Amino acid sequence: MSKFTMYGKMTAQPGKRDELVQILLQAAEGLTSNPGCELYIVNISEDNPDDIWVTELWRDAEAHADSLKDPGAMELIQKARPLIAGIEPVRLRPVGGKGL
């Protein structure tokens, strides 16, 4: 199984969650034409008002790494940086299931 998956957990600066969500949705929009990206779903936490979780699934680790070198993505990362209080990626290995 070479697919690459992770959850990108981010805590926004107080009051900045929705602004950060919009940037992440722009990033998702930019990935629609990227065949290496299979899932990039932006979720907000039901329990912690500042937390955002992005469900990511990629063809492989290389596709994920390459995406971070895209100029458009790099620009969005710069825009998002001051809005982020914390980042805790949940590093996973996909085993199987529906939708993989």
Next chain:
Amino acid sequence: MSKFTMYGKMTAQPGKRDELVQILLQAAEGLTSNPGCELYIVNISEDNPDDIWVTELWRDAEAHADSLKDPGAMELIQKARPLIAGIEPVRLRPVGGKGL
């Protein structure tokens, strides 16, 4: 947005992770014919050897709730219970993105 999403984080009893993974993969197999279930991906943690994370996405909360009443699912839940040391669902609300 009425879709229902969550991450099912489970910590297996020591040495029982792979057995638990197999039961969850059986559950995923049972969901292939369930149109209300869009994603049920079983992942293992790269950092904690006993942790399993299931990425779930459902048509709506009702489809998720109904799935738990399925006799096959209930049987698998009974089988899994003694293998589980802890459960921490991450309750989310999907906002948008690729694959939603």
